[in-house]
Amino acid sequence: MKHVFLASILAGALALPAYAADYTIIAPANPGGGWDQTARSMQTVMQQEGISGNVQVQNVPGAGGTIGLAQFASQQKGNPNALLVGGYVMVGAILTNNSPVSLKDVTPIARLTGEYEAIVVPASSEIQTMKDLVEALKKDPGAVSWAGGSAGGTDHIAVGLIAKAAGVDPTKINYIAYSGGGEALAAILGSQVTAGISISGYGEFESQVKAGTLRLLAVSSAERIEGIDAPTLKESGVDVVVENWRMVAAAPGLTDEQKTAVEADVEKLAKSAGWQEVLKTKGWQDTYLAGDAFEEQLAKDISATETVLKDIGLVK
Secondary structure (H helix, E strand, O other): OHHHHHHHHHHHHHHOOOOOOOEEEEEOOOOOOHHHHHHHHHHHHHHHOOOOOOEEEEEOOOHHHHHHHHHHHHHOOOOOOEEEEEEHHHHHHHHHOOOOOOHHHOEEEEEEEEEEOEEEEEOOOOOOOHHHHHHHHHHOHHHOEEEEOOOOOHHHHHHHHHHHHOOOOHHHOEEEEOOOHHHHHHHHHOOOOOEEEOOOOHHHOHHHHHHOOEEEEEEOOOOOOOOOOOOEOOOOOOOOOOEEEEEEEEOOOOOHHHHHHHHHHHHHHHHOHHHHHHHHHHOOEEEEEEHHHHHHHHHHHHHHHHHHHHHHOOOO
16 A cells, blocks of 8 residues: 555656746846846746746846846856846946956847837927937037936947947047936936937837927837837938847856756747737837847847947947
């Protein structure tokens, strides 16, 4: 009887599904920002979809994500249950901060989302179109002030690329970095600057655009975005496309089997109905890209970012 009982327990155990891996996701920024929102959205969906039984989010803010990156690379080596959210802003921060730790020190898994820059002016501005703004920039680059996020971030890079495309020396741009979207928005609405560029995508300006207090000149996508009444920069004669993408990375030092397991879980997340609903609610673009294709694109983005930051004068 004892053997029959043990055999039945063993058979029952084997019939149970394997427990989903528990994950800890590091958001290398303060609560409330884009990386934090991404991490917490991942947490919710991974648990709801049964991808992971337990997901924790930890915030490690500072220096454009490079403090969290360095801590993650040093403390989580070989840990298949640790994930790090990052993105395009981190690429610029690694270069401008001359960070000793880079994305080569972690295991990139996939690009998850993208947001495009929105260029706005106060409704009272004489500037009616992107072409008007470019003409003003050509006439006197220093007289055109831009409000955006941190120096070397996606917004700063976008302004540098706009200047370059317009034939203006990128080192001459008058870019004013603000620590948060609220401060930048107040400066734009108060006409303290000529134009503003979004820190966290069009959604940051949407209510003011709809209320008529801001004028939306252009978006930095390759094609027009459904639901947003604005031309692309390219349509406006400025050959620039900028996407503020976000990614997820795993710890360094994983085995091939561990990396494959993480990739499978992230793919389940990205293709789940719950995640698609998050993208819709947040206004994020689905830019999922994984494997070799993502690693190749990441290398291109790092190279292009280094070039423009040198052009702007932020990297030697």
